[in-house]
Amino acid sequence: MRSPLVALALVVFATSACAPAATARIEIRIHYSKFEPSTLNIPAGVPVTFVIHNDDPIDHEWLVGDAAFHARHRTGTEPVHGDRPDEVSLPANTTKTTTLTLPAGIYTYICHFPLHEQYGMVGVVNAR
Amino acid sequence: MRRLLAGAAALVAALLASTQPAAACAGLIGPNGAVNLLRTTTFAGYHDGVEHYVTSFRFAGGSGQFGSLVPLPGVPSDIIRGGDWTLQRLIRETEAVKFRGDFPLASAAAVQDAVVLKQVKIDALDITILKGGGDAVGRWATEHGFRLPPDAPEVLDFYAARSPIFMAAVFDADAAKARGQKIGDGTPVHLSIPTAAPWVPLRILGLGKSGQDRVDADVYLLTDARPQMLPTPVGVNGMRIDHSAAATDSLLKDLRSDKGMGWVPSSAWLTKVVIDGSAAQLKYDLAISATAAAPSPVAAGLEAPSVPIVPIRSQVPELTAFALFGFGLTLIALGGILLLKPATASR
Numbered sequence: 001m002r003s004p005l006v007a008l009a010l011v012v013f014a015t016s017a018c019a020p021a022a023t024a025r026i027e028i029r030i031h032y033s034k035f036e037p038s039t040l041n042i043p044a045g046v047p048v049t050f051v052i053h054n055d056d057p058i059d060h061e062w063l064v065g066d067a068a069f070h071a072r073h074r075t076g077t078e079p080v081h082g083d084r085p086d087e088v089s090l091p092a093n094t095t096k097t098t099t100l101t102l103p104a105g106i107y108t109y110i111c112h113f114p115l116h117e118q119y120g121m122v123g124v125v126n127a128r
Numbered sequence: 129m130r131r132l133l134a135g136a137a138a139l140v141a142a143l144l145a146s147t148q149p150a151a152a153c154a155g156l157i158g159p160n161g162a163v164n165l166l167r168t169t170t171f172a173g174y175h176d177g178v179e180h181y182v183t184s185f186r187f188a189g190g191s192g193q194f195g196s197l198v199p200l201p202g203v204p205s206d207i208i209r210g211g212d213w214t215l216q217r218l219i220r221e222t223e224a225v226k227f228r229g230d231f232p233l234a235s236a237a238a239v240q241d242a243v244v245l246k247q248v249k250i251d252a253l254d255i256t257i258l259k260g261g262g263d264a265v266g267r268w269a270t271e272h273g274f275r276l277p278p279d280a281p282e283v284l285d286f287y288a289a290r291s292p293i294f295m296a297a298v299f300d301a302d303a304a305k306a307r308g309q310k311i312g313d314g315t316p317v318h319l320s321i322p323t324a325a326p327w328v329p330l331r332i333l334g335l336g337k338s339g340q341d342r343v344d345a346d347v348y349l350l351t352d353a354r355p356q357m358l359p360t361p362v363g364v365n366g367m368r369i370d371h372s373a374a375a376t377d378s379l380l381k382d383l384r385s386d387k388g389m390g391w392v393p394s395s396a397w398l399t400k401v402v403i404d405g406s407a408a409q410l411k412y413d414l415a416i417s418a419t420a421a422a423p424s425p426v427a428a429g430l431e432a433p434s435v436p437i438v439p440i441r442s443q444v445p446e447l448t449a450f451a452l453f454g455f456g457l458t459l460i461a462l463g464g465i466l467l468l469k470p471a472t473a474s475r
Contacts, residue, residue, distance in 0.1 A: 031281075032279075032281050032282040033278035033279065033280075033281060033282075056263075056266070056281040057262070057263045057264070057265075057266030057267040057269075057270060057276075057280075057281055057284070058266055058270055058275075058276045058278070058280060058281060059270060092266070092267050092270045092271075093263075093267060111278075113278070114275075115277055115278055115336065116278045118338065119277075119278035119279060121278065
């Protein structure tokens with residue numbers, strides 16, 4: 001229970017378990033180049049809407065996926081970026097929304113802008 | 129002196145080896161986001177309520193535009209091309225190791241959007257003085273094509289809480305080449321900043337670095353009297369005093385003869401502070417007082433200001449001017465504070 005956002009996420013998760021037709025909604029804040037919260041628990045196999053607020057005056061991105069996905073982005077071999085549900089570009093002081101349905105598993109969300117991952121822009125999604 | 133020469137040699141080597149067109153500070157952000165660590169040398173003097181700030185940008189080849197953001201304790205009343213030999217003369221003066229010094233501060237509330245107060249072109253440099261909160265200045269930089277490192281939002285807020293004044297300098301390598309500037313040539317910039325509470329920005333030197341990265345810088349202070357400093361450079365805190373003595377007549381005469389240096393008094397105290405610590409250590413600035421008053425912990429960044437501080441005396445209409453008091457500040461920084469590159473696609 002690291003923040004109200006985590007609490008909100010859990011509430012949404014619980015609600016979605018009772019009403020599987022509903023879309024879960026999770027809010028993520030980016031502040032001082034950190035994701036808040038940095039750990040999420042979501043229901044697997046159902047649509048989850050992520051609302052991502054970039055409160056910083058610099059650009060960021062929110063990319064969620066498995067290790068292979070991040071390896072491609074980390075090495076710059078991913079040819080396409082943006083306009084995909086799992087790859088969200090966030091210009092300074094903007095909010096974006098994306099909806100994903102993730103199979104059960106553990107994923108990470110990372111900003112792959114230079115030095116941002118090393119600075120700590122990493123979060124974990126547990127889909128179960 | 130051997131150490132100074134070695135440091136200078138290392139800096140020159142770094143500059144020559146660099147593919148970047150300009151090197152003006154410790155945090156040099158390359159096209160791939162890598163940060164090249166360069167030694168920064170700063171000279172700060174304070175006299176008659178005016179701070180003079182001089183930064184030299186060295187041409188290191190390449191093309192395109194690179195820039196630097198420097199937090200300032202007040203609004204510059206004048207921006208000119210600086211003198212050419214001041215720093216070299218100071219290095220020669222302080223070859224022997226010795227001891228220490230103090231300061232206060234100035235600042236103001238954050239504003240919604242950054243306001244451009246002044247714009248000056250000096251050789252291949254475009255200088256812009258900005259007023260705004262950390263968020264506003266960061267946004268301005270982003271909108272003007274700079275790619276700020278991830279710690280920039282927090283660091284800019286750190287400074288804007290005390291002084292919402294920043295200098296953005298863009299170095300045009302193509303213009304430098306067109307002007308016939310050779311690799312290694314420097315363009316010194318001299319800012320006169322009226323302020324009652326001078327401080328030397330140190331935390332910004334760690335911008336873009338990881339916590340364990342080293343920050344190496346030489347800070348020269350020229351004050352009317354032996355200064356008090358906060359934090360006191362004691363070595364284990366990442367700062368030490370290598371020289372502290374009354375400035376010699378020959379030094380003052382030589383400094384006074386350089387361009388824009390007529391303000392140098394007939395007597396003064398010279399202090400050399402060596403910054404040799406990790407980026408994680410440098411979470412403060414150097415507050416200085418050349419009077420009996422103790423240096424301000426707010427000016428040092430050790431405490432948050434209880435109320436927004438307004439920069440003293442400004443020739444800019446939208447800033448409220450108020451009486452000057454205390455001492456002046458002269459900063460001469462060869463090297464820069466934060467080097468940025470106009471944004472390019474990250475992938």
